[in-house]
């Protein structure tokens with residue numbers, strides 16, 4: 001990453017952090033299904049946990065149904081601040097990877113997660129989805145959960161409502177097309193949320209998901225620093241922010257190989273959210 005880009009991102013992140021700070025640092029909770037523990041995760045080589053709908057599936061839907069089709073978004077309550085951590089009993093944590101998918105890094109992250117039978121969340125950008133459709137299909141097949149991270153990764157606070165809607169809607173469309181269902185989670189680029197993003201996300205059936213611990217991998221501080229940041233930040237309910245795209249992410253890839261077995265050895269269950277079945 002170029003230095004000027006780095007400073008821009010840092011400034012934007014600080015702006016986002018300030019916004020979060022204004023909203024308070026108390027974490028909101030999200031239901032985390034007891035069956036989501038790592039021990040129940042299907043191995044990467046096993047049968048797919050999720051299947052894309054068959055092309056003939058819609059024919060099974062009645063012409064005049066008794067409810068919305070399965071992919072219709074359910075409107076949600078509009079939040080005023082994003083979710084910062086997960087709830088649930090025990091030592092649960094969640095790993096999230098933003099800005100991808102990216103063919104240079106995402107496959108390695110998926111390999112490591114699969115090796116340990118761990119599921120994670122990926123917040124995807126539409127422009128990367130259409131270039132790497134097979135990676136999104138792999139995420140679906142291996143039981144990972146994907147979220148909407150906009151199409152072009154803009155600073156939403158600089159866009160009008162129509163532009164924000166376009167960024168979010170087109171990305172949800174691309175996710176439905178590649179993953180098999182519309183996303184139920186949304187993360188604002190740079191953590192810079194605004195009212196329109198909360199409102200539009202709720203309209204599209206997506207909850208806003210932020211994070212508890214920033215791995216700082218986007219500053220490429222060295223693998224050791226990333227590992228230390230995540231291991232020292234480990235605690236029940238923590239959501240970890242990392243990246244599998246947006247720059248050289250080889251440190252993020254290598255760090256995962258080190259902190260993931262550490263977290264598992266220390267009794268953490270790496271989980272994914274499950275809001276509805």
Ligand SMILES: [Zn+2]
Nearest residue numbers: 098099189190
């Ligand atoms: Zn991002």
